[in-house]
Amino acid sequence: MTAVMTSTSRSQHVCRLPAEVTSFVGRRHEVAEVRQLLSVSRAVTLTGVGGVGKTRLALRVGHEVRRAFRDGVWLVELAALQCPELLAEVVAEALEIRDLTSTAPLAALTEHLRDKQVLVILDNCEHLVAECAVLAETLLRTAGEARVLATSREALGIGGEHVVPVPPLSLPERRRPGLSPEALAQGEAVRLFVERARAVVPGFAVTEDNREVVARIVCRLDGLPLAIELAAVRLRALSVRQVLDRLEDRFRLLRCGSRTVLPRHQTLRALIDWSYALCSDEERLLWERVSVFAGGLDLKAAEAVCSGDGIAREDVVDLVIGLVEKSVLVREDHRGGVRYRMLETLREYGRERLVASGREEVLRRRHAGYYRELAKQARAQVFGAGQVGRFTRLQVEDANLRAALDTCFAVPGESGAGLSLATDLLYHWITSYYLGEGRNWVERGLAAGAGPLEVRARALWAGAWLTIMQGDMTAADGMVREARRLGERLENESVLGYAALFSGMIAMSRGRVAEAVERYEEGLARHRGTGDLAGLSLALVRLSLAHSFAGESARAVAAGEEALAVSDASGEGWHRAYAMMALSVEVWRQGDLPRAAELASGSLAFDRSIGDWMGVGVSVEVLAWVAAAERRFDRAARLLGIVQSVWASVGAVMSGFGHLMRYHDECVACCRAALGDAAFEAAVGRGARLSYEEGMAYALREDARGRGGHDRGQWARLTRRETEIAALVARGLTNKEIAASLVIAQRTAEGHIEHILSKLGFHSRAQIAVWVGARGREDDDQVA
Known part of the structure; x- marks a missing residue:
């Protein structure tokens, strides 16, 4: 820290801040980031939506740094x-400047602070942004030794200003519903709720x-x-379940805060009304x-739907920027570009206004139309480069796609x-863990009996695929039969080709390999005729896989290699990954274990990159079967x-590849016999x-050797702090x-x-985790 933050003057340190009457959670x-910034910057502004805790954070920082400011820390409530x-004048009064009669307030203020080492906290500047900017500057x-810490829903916009967005408190991880009560209570949001609840329910x-x-x-808040x-205050009269049930109308429930605070802080609605009032008519x-x-x-969606x-x-674009600056929209970086998010509380408020x-x-129709067009484009481009x-775009838009479907129905x-x-989104359902949801939407549409026959026929074979992936062959069979009847009626070769393909999958699941091969060949011929490269690759x-299961190795390899060639010619990725997987099964059966591992790893790497849990x-x-064949049983x-864990997330074991369960069972039996039940x-x-990322890193052998094994000597290359952080x-x-x-500071940790990544030659945190776990134990990939 600079000298200003380490001053040890013997003069009394003035602290004109209110005492904390409740715990700071x-x-x-x-707090650490703001303290560090105040050591190098003279102007720091905390920004964020109303109610996020900017004032409380500023006061905590003020208390912690008060000894660094010889002439005091002063709060100016605006x-x-x-x-x-x-x-x-208000600022001068807050700084206890007594004589304001002989000169203008600003002149008196600047003269008073000219040689003072002070921190001035300007709290709630949002409705006076321009005036606060001029005064602070x-x-x-x-005053060369003065510093300003401001809180506002938008930055002051002055030279040298550091802006610190204040996020909401951390929430429980929604993908970890099984957290213990103790672990759950460590999260910031839950801890605050518990501590405030104890004030009314000891x-x-x-x-x-609970x-x-x-x-x-x-999470709802x-x-x-x-x-x-x-919400915690409501526990005086309600149970936690009653509070949750009544959060449907959160603005009515969340009122009656402390009578000592401003009226707009006493209810959630009043607070957001204040934010709404600060916006221009167009921003509202x-x-x-x-x-x-x-x-x-994203911006394109905002332009299409909201203009x-x-x-x-x-x-x-300018209105979006304005709402970001006022903390109504939150800017987020995604792999596909910048997106904007609105807290659910603000969204609900906006919806009421709408x-x-x-x-x-x-607006809902316009929104649904936009996402219908997006899904239509995705279906048209399902095979080829840019996949x-x-x-990724569809996965990011999942909530909007669901909202569009809700509107349509x-x-x-x-x-x-x-x-x-729902049918256009078939690959979205297939390449994620939304199988059940996709099937439900398709079945809902089919039950309604609406739409052209061509759409219904396509929906039937799409629904059949989803149903097969869930292992419900009886329902799938019914859908395929109806799809075939409609295909014949419409003389639609594409529908007939997919009906044949999925009939083959059903037959394969029932052990009728010859029938499956016949159906696959029929589908293959029809898709060659229509030029449908996606259908051709699937067939x-x-x-x-069917030829491999039947022991016809040459035919299995020929079909797999043709599938690879079709994909390679178009720069296709997803179908190619499945072709590699199919070939890996046959190559493994032939005993070429290195080649099998290479193919399976290539398939896994792609499927991991797009989040295809089934693949x-x-x-x-x-890869497990290969390891067992290599006698690497652990x-x-x-x-x-x-x-x-993967199959548990998908909701079906070996989804759509049930005939391969024989190999799974043989692998289990082999490993159990070699290791013993306990081991x-x-x-x-x-x-x-292992977490999902750790599991993928282990499967792909992404550890300290980059592609396998670990080097204990590399540990010594890390500093003591780096060793601590790696752990x-x-x-x-x-x-x-x-x-x-x-x-x-977080930047220091980053x-x-x-x-660490550079020294060890890694590219992901998961690799660090796997490597640390490998330290101190023998290489248990080998059999003792």
């Missing part, structure tokens, strides 16, 4: 100030009975401290319209559009544990306990949590992790 990283002309220019705690309800409450505190209109989006949006009727398309305007149905980007006469949308992959599951299965058992179960358990990475801590644990 979380924010360790934010929320109640409505007259901008009085700003300098004047003070900093004339002894309140997170238990096995943990899910508490987690849902804080977006981790906003004000909303959580208001965009806020309302953005509320039809679910889970976020018109008072908002010019070319103005949307409903009141009478424009909700129009990863399209799959809710609007009378639009069920046909819903069926078409070749299935034909390769991941089958590829890891093959590795094989761990891989079986990893794939056990086998222990190894499977170790694999199952925290292995425990699963985020950069933010590591920084808080070691009381360092720099250490970059050095």
Whole structure:
């Protein structure tokens, strides 16, 4: 820290800050970051949505740094100030400048602070941003040792200003519903709820009975401290379950806060009303319209859906920037580009305004139309280059796609559009863990009986595929038969080709290999005739697997290699990955274990990159079989544990590849016999306990050798701090949590992790975790 932050003057340190009457929860990283910034910058602004805790954070920082400011830390509360002309006078009064009669307030203020070493906290500047900017800049220019810490919903925009966005409190991980009550209570949002609940219900705690309800409450409230505190107060009269049930109308429930705070902080609605009032008319209109989006949006979507009727398309970008600056929208970086997210509380507020305007149905239809077109384009480009980007885009837009489907099925006469949308999203359902959801949407549309026959026929074979992947062959058979009848009636070769393909999959699952081969060959011929490369590739992959299962090695390899050639000619990735998987099975059966591992690993790497859990599951299965054949039984058992977790997430074991279960069972029996029951179960358990990324890194042998094994000598190349941080990475801590644990800035933690990755030749945190776990134990990939 600089001298200003380490001053040890003997003069009395003045601290004109209110005492903390309730505990301060979380924010360790934010406090450390702001303290560090104040040591190098003279102007720091905390920004964020109303109720996120900017004031409380500023006060905590003020208390912690008070000894560094010889002439005091002073709080200037501006929320109640409505007259901008009085700003300098209010600041002077807060700094206890007594004589303001002989000179202008700003002049008296600058003269008073000229030689003072002070921190001035300007709290709630959002309604006086321009005036606060002028005042702060004047003070900093004339008072060389003064510093300003401001809180506002948007930055002041002055020279040298450092802006620190204050996020909501951390929420429980939604993918880890099984967290223990103790672990759940360590999260910031839950901890705040518990501590405030104990103030009205002594002894309140997170238990096995209420943990899910508490987690849902804080998630529904977006981790906003004000909303959580208001909800906890309701426990005076309600149970946690009743609080959750009544959060459907959160603005009515969350009122009656402390009477000593400003009226707009006493209820959640009043607080958001204040944010709404600070926006321009066009920004308010965009806020309302953005509320039809679910889970976020990008600029193109905002322009397409929200423009018109008072908002010019070319103005949307500036309005989006305005809402980001006012902390209504949150900017987020994604692999596909920048996206914007609105806290659910703000979204609900905007939706209420939109409903009141009478424009909700129009905007919902426009939103649904935009995503119908997006899905249609994805279906048209399902085979070929650029596939990863399209799959990723659909995954990011999953919540919006669901909202669009809801709209289609809710609007009378639009069920046909819903069926078409659900069918266009077939590869989205297949390449993720949304199998059940996709099947439900398709079946809902089919049950409605709406839409053209060609759409229904396509939906039938798409639904059959989804149903096969869930192992429900009886239902799938019915869909395929109807699809075939419609295909014949429409003389549609594409429909007939897919009906034949999925008839073959059903036959294969029932052990009728010859019939399956016949159906696959029929589908192959029809897809060659129509030029459908996706259907052609699917048929070749299935034909390769069927020939392999029947012991016809040459035919299996020929079909697999043709599938690879078809994909390679178009720069295709997903179908190619499945072709590699199919070939790996046959190559493994032939005993070429290195080649089998190479093919399965290539398939796994691609499927992992797009989040295709089914493809991941089958590829890891093959790698387990290869490991067992190499007599590396511990590795094989761990891989079986990893794939056990994958199948649990998908909801079906060996989805759509049921005939391969024979190889799975043989691998289990082989490993159990070699290791013994106890050692086998222990190894499977170790694999199952790995996180998804750790499991993938282990399967792909991404450890300290880059592609296998570990080098103990590399540990010595790390500094003591890097060694400590590597261990925290292995425990699963985020950069933010590591920084808080070691009381360092997050940027410092990130720099250490970059050095670790560079020294060890890694490219992911998962590799660090696997490598740390490998230290101190023998290479158990080999049989003793």
